[in-house]
Amino acid sequence: MTNNRQLRPATQLVHGGINRSGFGETSEAIYLTQGFVYDSSEAAEARFKGEDPGFIYSRYANPTTDMFEKRMCLMEGAEDARATASGMAAISAALLCQLKAGDHVVSARALFGSCRWVVETLLPQYGIESSLVDGRDLANFEAAIRPNTKVFFLESPTNPTLEVVDIAGVTQLANQIGATLVVDNVFATPLLQKPLELGAHVVCYSATKHIDGQGRCLGGVVLSSKEWIDENLHDFFRHTGPSLSPFNAWTLLKGLETLPLRVRRQTDSAGRLADFLADHPAVAKVIYPGRADHPQADVCARQMSGGSTLVAFELKGGKSAAFAMQNALEVVRISNNLGDSKSLITHPATTTHKNLSEEARDELGIGPGVVRLSVGIEDVEDLVEDFDRALSGL
Numbered sequence: 001m002t003n004n005r006q007l008r009p010a011t012q013l014v015h016g017g018i019n020r021s022g023f024g025e026t027s028e029a030i031y032l033t034q035g036f037v038y039d040s041s042e043a044a045e046a047r048f049k050g051e052d053p054g055f056i057y058s059r060y061a062n063p064t065t066d067m068f069e070k071r072m073c074l075m076e077g078a079e080d081a082r083a084t085a086s087g088m089a090a091i092s093a094a095l096l097c098q099l100k101a102g103d104h105v106v107s108a109r110a111l112f113g114s115c116r117w118v119v120e121t122l123l124p125q126y127g128i129e130s131s132l133v134d135g136r137d138l139a140n141f142e143a144a145i146r147p148n149t150k151v152f153f154l155e156s157p158t159n160p161t162l163e164v165v166d167i168a169g170v171t172q173l174a175n176q177i178g179a180t181l182v183v184d185n186v187f188a189t190p191l192l193q194k195p196l197e198l199g200a201h202v203v204c205y206s207a208t209k210h211i212d213g214q215g216r217c218l219g220g221v222v223l224s225s226k227e228w229i230d231e232n233l234h235d236f237f238r239h240t241g242p243s244l245s246p247f248n249a250w251t252l253l254k255g256l257e258t259l260p261l262r263v264r265r266q267t268d269s270a271g272r273l274a275d276f277l278a279d280h281p282a283v284a285k286v287i288y289p290g291r292a293d294h295p296q297a298d299v300c301a302r303q304m305s306g307g308s309t310l311v312a313f314e315l316k317g318g319k320s321a322a323f324a325m326q327n328a329l330e331v332v333r334i335s336n337n338l339g340d341s342k343s344l345i346t347h348p349a350t351t352t353h354k355n356l357s358e359e360a361r362d363e364l365g366i367g368p369g370v371v372r373l374s375v376g377i378e379d380v381e382d383l384v385e386d387f388d389r390a391l392s393g394l
């Protein structure tokens with residue numbers, strides 16, 4: 001596989017980055033080893049000097065983890081990557097490795113709960129200022145810029161209400177002041193949105209979600225240019241140790257092989273369910289990036305190549321209707337995870353976003369009747385029937 005870059009994504013996700021041992025195994029090998037042995041003292045010296053490119057210690061790099069990083073780079077069009085133990089390890093490393101006391105971060109306020117805690121609570125503890133803005137309007141990012149602004153951070157579509165941020169627009173603002181744009185691309189998946197092509201400098205994933213896609217393990221990855229990784233993340237990653245386990249890297253490699261099949265099916269089913277729910281009398285509102293009535297349908301069309309595997313919707317009957325519907329579902333399971341083969345539903349106001357103030361939840365449109373549905377790979381007719389039955393009982 002010398003010409004991986006010319007192959008299409010679905011092919012790269014099966015073959016890309018593979019590094020076979022002398023046994024010629026078909027499937028990627030799992031190298032469950034902490035360290036590596038050297039043939040001689042001179043060989044060890046050369047390895048540590050960087051004259052010999054082999055492995056030194058699995059906190060720095062490991063052959064299985066390396067295959068996962070290379071396959072992700074091919075998918076994303078990135079020069080380099082570091083795989084991490086979880087999505088939060090990826091995002092906190094991507095932010096902390098490049099920031100120091102006195103710097104300022106501008107972030108869209110609609111963020112995954114733990115990302116919001118890092119930006120709003122953790123960074124200020126280290127003397128890093130942060131501003132949270134309504135990311136739906138580019139003017140808010142611009143108005144928040146200070147002389148010490150170093151990083152812009154956003155996710156799009158957002159959790160849980162699937163708001164969309166104009167990635168190319170924020171890139172332009174960042175480039176004007178020499179700042180770095182970090183995008184959390186979990187909700188879009190690497191297939192439906194390409195932040196690096198839109199100009200973003202760094203992309204992060206929780207591989208726990210669609211990349212594993214089968215509810216098995218945690219993982220994450222940070223992707224960027226070789227220059228950015230060398231200058232910012234390389235030493236931070238080696239010495240703070242957020243490394244991904246080789247076993248989990250192997251699980252994620254297997255997940256990548258089927259990612260296009262799953263995401264295509266999930267997105268098609270999500271579109272079908274979004275239309276069904278939008279027409280249902282118990283539903284007040286559906287937010288789905290693939291529908292023409294999405295509040296930022298024009299931005300979706302510009303930067304995404306498909307809808308989403310998630311649907312957010314609001315029930316007219318508020319919290320009691322949301323709870324009753326969730327309890328009545330038989331196929332769709334109640335869980336805060338997403339991107340799984342199994343369809344999962346959650347009530348953000350009482351689970352993933354319960355730690356926000358009511359005011360912050362109102363700002364984000366997370367009312368008591370809002371639920372977030374992550375669509376799985378089941379037969380879509382069974383999912384439609386499940387919702388039909390659960391909603392008819394309201």
Ligand SMILES: *Cc1c(COP(=O)(O)O)cnc(C)c1O
Nearest residue numbers: 086087088112184186206208219
């Ligand atoms: C799940 C998630 C994370 C965190 O990932 P973990 O693997 O759970 O640490 C970050 N951002 C978004 C958008 C997520 O959905």
